[in-house]
Amino acid sequence: xxxxxxxxxxxxxxxxxxxxxxxxxxxxxxxxxxxxxxxxxxxxxxxxxxxxxxxxxxxxxxxxxxxxxxxxxxxxxxxxxxxxxxxxxxxxxxxxxxxxxxxxxxxxxxxxxx
Amino acid sequence: xxxxxxxxxxxxxxxxxxxxxxxxxxxxxxxxxxxxxxxxxxxxxxxxxxxxxxxxxxxxxxxxxxxxxxxxxxxxxxxxxxxxxxxxxxxxxxxxxxxxxxxxxxxxxxxxx
Numbered sequence: 001x002x003x004x005x006x007x008x009x010x011x012x013x014x015x016x017x018x019x020x021x022x023x024x025x026x027x028x029x030x031x032x033x034x035x036x037x038x039x040x041x042x043x044x045x046x047x048x049x050x051x052x053x054x055x056x057x058x059x060x061x062x063x064x065x066x067x068x069x070x071x072x073x074x075x076x077x078x079x080x081x082x083x084x085x086x087x088x089x090x091x092x093x094x095x096x097x098x099x100x101x102x103x104x105x106x107x108x109x110x111x112x113x114x
Numbered sequence: 115x116x117x118x119x120x121x122x123x124x125x126x127x128x129x130x131x132x133x134x135x136x137x138x139x140x141x142x143x144x145x146x147x148x149x150x151x152x153x154x155x156x157x158x159x160x161x162x163x164x165x166x167x168x169x170x171x172x173x174x175x176x177x178x179x180x181x182x183x184x185x186x187x188x189x190x191x192x193x194x195x196x197x198x199x200x201x202x203x204x205x206x207x208x209x210x211x212x213x214x215x216x217x218x219x220x221x222x223x224x225x226x227x
Contacts, residue, residue, distance in 0.1 A: 105159065
């Protein structure tokens with residue numbers, strides 16, 4: 001399977017714990033995006049990378065959220081001191097490095113904070 | 115930032131009829147206008163897109179029309195089939211300094227057999 005891979009697919013945690021999600025993009029894609037989606041809403045932009053550089057981060061993103069893409073390949077999204085409001089589907093997408101174009105999404109990582 | 119609105123939020127059509135979903139956006143610099151389909155438990159998938167130098171694009175039963183002056187674009191699905199049932203999102207973006215897509219709130223389309 002050469003699509004975007006996300007792990008874990010499901011995570012249940014208690015409030016206050018830290019969680020980390022991993023995304024493996026399509027191998028030749030230089031751009032990698034993180035989005036968050038809550039029930040009944042469209043995906044909300046969190047941040048994106050071009051290679052290893054984090055080029056944009058949503059102003060709505062709490063300081064508890066951090067993302068890395070250390071070697072320009074896979075990426076991790078960490079949420080520290082989780083809150084119930086963090087419960088959502090976290091979607092990763094990748095795209096080729098050219099004019100804005102098609103995003104290829106993974107199947108997401110669903111977070112439930114109890 | 116970009117404000118994106120989709121209408122309607124839900125749409126039910128008889129199998130074989132046509133469906134139209136409209137998306138309005140606020141950022142006049144946007145130059146890329148895609149539509150995504152999301153099925154239950156999956157990530158969104160691109161079904162058709164259009165760039166700002168084109169007014170209409172068609173791919174079999176699916177078409178997208180763009181009115182850049184009025185800042186809206188629409189998805190048209192003809193001869194609807196049960197497998198068209200899903201949530202559809204518009205996601206305008208692009209333009210100088212804006213490499214991300216801003217998704218609308220979605221339209222749940224139900225095809226009635």
